Amino acid sequence: MRLFDTGHNRKTGALDAHSIAVVAVRTADLRVLVEDGELEALRMLTDRRDELAHQRVQTLNRLQRLLSELLPGQRKRDLSATQAKTVLATIRPRGIAGKTRRRMAAEEIADLVAVDAKLKRIKAELKAAVLERGSHLMDIYGIGPAGAARVLAEVGDVARFADRNRFASWTGTAPLDASSGEQTHHRSSRAGNRRMNHVLHVAATVQIRHDTEGRAYYRRKLAAGKTPMEALRCLKRRLSDVVYRQLVADAQKHDGAGPGGHCGATLQSSAVDSHPLIDTSDQPLPGPAQPTLRRPSPRRKTLTTSTPRHRGVPDPATGVAKRDTE
Structure with a gap:
């Protein structure tokens, strides 16, 4: 909104506040933040x-x-x-x-x-x-009381995430394409919630050190030609899906538990944190904008070669009536 607005498009507090207010007014399906x-x-x-x-x-x-x-x-x-x-x-x-x-x-x-x-x-x-709160996040190997509490505090209402891909983008575990020419390469995302990314990193490290399904998955990625860092990134992405499914399962079991209890997809969100950061291609459009170009004056008329002149209508330049044009 700030980018396509008229003016110098500089990032200031006043312009950001105005752009946020305009988006909030034009977007009808925003969630109401509940403390x-x-x-x-x-x-x-x-x-x-x-x-x-x-x-x-x-x-x-x-x-x-x-x-x-x-x-x-x-x-x-x-x-x-x-x-x-x-x-x-x-x-x-x-x-x-x-x-x-x-x-x-x-x-x-x-x-x-x-x-x-x-x-x-x-x-x-x-x-x-x-x-x-009825959460079963501690059932996931590598997530203890501190990690589960961090997930609940940061996520709030899991209904604000449309799917597991949006959740992975918010946690910073979705890989980014960094290919160059014929070489296909992906790198870790530096965006997203870094505290959530740290929880998933700790869980992945713990699973690699012990005999778990995560360790087997990590070794399969190494056998497929992945580097240790790439295999760790894949495991973190998989753990992000596991955490998301557990949050959704807890929300379904405790449907109607009240604000913050993962009570399903409602228009009110109990998230303590801000809304998830998504890519620019995923951001919703703010709606039709007001026209910024002035309309031409009704007195001025522009004629082109494709505008037909009917029979008996005098030409504006000569005043002589002509027959139908081409």
């Missing part, structure tokens, strides 16, 4: 869980650095708080620098214990909230 407090709380809990997970990684990295300085060459990769306490108990530095490192390591261990306790409580709360 869902439960989904909003689920989103906040999921964001808090991600923040705590990042904090845990930073704390663990600092602890690993201190322990590697206290015990060179004895660093453990997957270190828990209990293991760190056991290792630190065997260290008795004599210098002031070593004692300071040991004290800082003890503080990092205390922070790690506190973060782990918070993560455990949030995980239990997310699991209870997902089960309360």
Whole structure:
């Protein structure tokens, strides 16, 4: 709408607001956004869980650095708080620098214990909230309470997606054509909801590491000549379809469960997020636009060679009546 409007077509806040308002007025089948407090709380809990997970990684990295300085060459990769306490108990530095490192390591261990306790409580709360909404997303291998809660918070009402292809485009798992000449090539999409893409990426990685159907599918793609990244992209696309089917199945089982409960295709959507991003060729037309060209003045008449002059009508140039023209 902004592109085909008259003017300089620059992207400003005022022009975007005007274009959005025009599209909203001209589109009759828009969904009405309904606020869902439960989904909003689920989103906040999921964001808090991600923040705590990042904090845990930073704390663990600092602890690993201190322990590697206290015990060179004895660093453990997957270190828990209990293991760190056991290792630190065997260290008795004599210098002031070593004692300071040991004290800082003890503080990092205390922070790690506190973060782990918070993560455990949030995980239990997310699991209870997902089960309360009647979702079976955790039945998919590789999707836990945090991943299922993220899917529910981001998707909202699955009825806003027409089919699994639209859902895959929104999650950023639909491949894009990047062919050149006779070489056919596809690449991953950088658009879409990146949080949903991360959930599917984690699920695909977990399935590849274990004996699952996803691992068998991944190996079949490798045997067919796909690169590891291309096979992973295919698996993520397949998992996107699995998640979409599960959401639709939950919506059919809990039809009429209320806003946000995936209650089927209605004109009201409980999605907390914005509408899915789709390709420009899939965007609906805003409707007939107002004409921007001025109409010719009724006094001015344009005659062409294809306009016939009837018998007895005087010619405007000479004033002499002529017979029928060609």
